[in-house]
Amino acid sequence: MRRSERQGKGGVFVVAEIRNGRTHSCTYELTSKARELADSRGTSVTVVVLRAPAADEPRELFLYGADEVLLVEDRRLASLDALVQARIVARLIEEGDPEIVLAPATTTGRTVLPAVAALVETGLTADCTGLSIDDETGLLLQTRPAIGGNVMATIKTPDHLPQMATVRPKTFPVAPPRERPGRIERPRLDEALFASSVVCLSDEVVAGDETNIQDLDVVVSGGKGLKRPEGFALIRELARLLDGGVGASRPTVEAKWMAYPHQVGLSGKVVAPRVYIAAGISGAVQHLAGMQTAETIIAINKDPEAPIFRVADVALCGDLYDIVPRLIEALDRERGKLHD
Numbered sequence: 448m449r450r451s452e453r454q455g456k457g458g459v460f461v462v463a464e465i466r467n468g469r470t471h472s473c474t475y476e477l478t479s480k481a482r483e484l485a486d487s488r489g490t491s492v493t494v495v496v497l498r499a500p501a502a503d504e505p506r507e508l509f510l511y512g513a514d515e516v517l518l519v520e521d522r523r524l525a526s527l528d529a530l531v532q533a534r535i536v537a538r539l540i541e542e543g544d545p546e547i548v549l550a551p552a553t554t555t556g557r558t559v560l561p562a563v564a565a566l567v568e569t570g571l572t573a574d575c576t577g578l579s580i581d582d583e584t585g586l587l588l589q590t591r592p593a594i595g596g597n598v599m600a601t602i603k604t605p606d607h608l609p610q611m612a613t614v615r616p617k618t619f620p621v622a623p624p625r626e627r628p629g630r631i632e633r634p635r636l637d638e639a640l641f642a643s644s645v646v647c648l649s650d651e652v653v654a655g656d657e658t659n660i661q662d663l664d665v666v667v668s669g670g671k672g673l674k675r676p677e678g679f680a681l682i683r684e685l686a687r688l689l690d691g692g693v694g695a696s697r698p699t700v701e702a703k704w705m706a707y708p709h710q711v712g713l714s715g716k717v718v719a720p721r722v723y724i725a726a727g728i729s730g731a732v733q734h735l736a737g738m739q740t741a742e743t744i745i746a747i748n749k750d751p752e753a754p755i756f757r758v759a760d761v762a763l764c765g766d767l768y769d770i771v772p773r774l775i776e777a778l779d780r781e782r783g784k785l786h787d
């Protein structure tokens with residue numbers, strides 16, 4: 448809606464990501480960021496939780512900065528009907544009048560939030576990598592890569608409220624937990640909001656071949672420099688020895704050497720592990736967008752001018768087919784010693 452028709456008194460809303468009945472870590476990341484934004488606006492943080500009935504209350508959200516949780520529990524929310532979720536979030540926005548609404552740029556967030564924005568007649572900046580408040584105007588500055596990741600665009604929503612953005616998981620850190628008071632409200636909603644034209648015929652979890660690389664401390668990624676799909680066997684072995692997961696650059700995913708859930712970068716996942724190893728990856732901006740917040744970056748590349756070396760903490764210049772087997776051997780030896 449136009450700013451003249453709303454006041455934005457409801458502070459910052461965060462739409463929680465619920466997976467298998469549990470609050471996903473990206474919700475804590477967004478709640479932490481929302482706290483920071485709300486503090487600079489002198490306002491409050493409300494987390495909207497839509498889920499099937501569960502035994503526990505999502506009180507952990509208070510530790511990361513929420514003042515209030517709007518908890519909508521209904522067994523019909525067990526399956527994703529994006530329109531039902533969008534209607535409910537839109538109704539809560541109409542009643543709560545937030546100035547800012549944030550949601551994770553996950554499959555759910557990317558599906559539900561555009562519909563919410565349309566229902567409440569405002570804009571939406573998708574896939575933000577930076578959020579701050581403009582000191583002069585108090586507007587939300589929503590920064591995201593544009594034009595294939597070659598420029599960073601900062602977008603404002605000056606004429607409409609709320610200002611809405613989705614943010615990719617792992618973009619912001621989770622704040623240290625802090626005891627603070629908070630309240631849980633269970634809003635009463637019209638039955639009509641739950642009307643669904645979707646019939647769920649079956650519901651199954653498609654098992655991935657590995658854990659989500661976003662949750663791991665070590666990610667070892669391979670790029671086109673591997674030359675052939677079998678090269679990923681080395682990457683897997685190195686990752687296994689480091690208790691990590693396998694990442695991949697986009698061309699290797701496009702060539703079907705690796706599955707899409709392993710893709711790191713602008714059009715893949717953002718990872719922020721303690722250690723990121725890039726082998727045979729040039730370091731294009733679109734790849735860097737997915738890994739440059741890793742604590743330690745180790746790059747293996749035979750080209751001393753490869754851009755990946757500009758962000759690397761450790762640069763191993765040489766043939767990966769020489770370096771990776773030596774790393775594997777050394778780690779194997781160390782592990783052997785540990786088990787002797």
Ligand SMILES: Cc1cc2nc3c(=O)[nH]c(=O)nc-3n(C[C@H](O)[C@H](O)[C@H](O)COP(=O)(O)OP(=O)(O)OC[C@H]3O[C@@H](n4cnc5c(N)ncnc54)[C@H](O)[C@@H]3O)c2cc1C
Nearest residue numbers: 670671672696697712713714715727728729733748749767
């Ligand atoms: C809109 C858009 C979105 C994109 N999203 C993504 C994304 O999410 N993720 C992503 O990765 N890319 C993405 N890209 C593609 C990106 O621009 C690059 O093309 C890509 O990252 C390059 O992949 P690469 O580094 O594996 O391959 P290359 O650029 O071909 O690099 C291969 C590297 O391997 C090195 N090398 C070769 N042989 C060896 C060897 N034997 N030993 C050691 N090093 C060797 C070479 O020196 C080179 O640096 C996107 C592009 C666009 C336009």
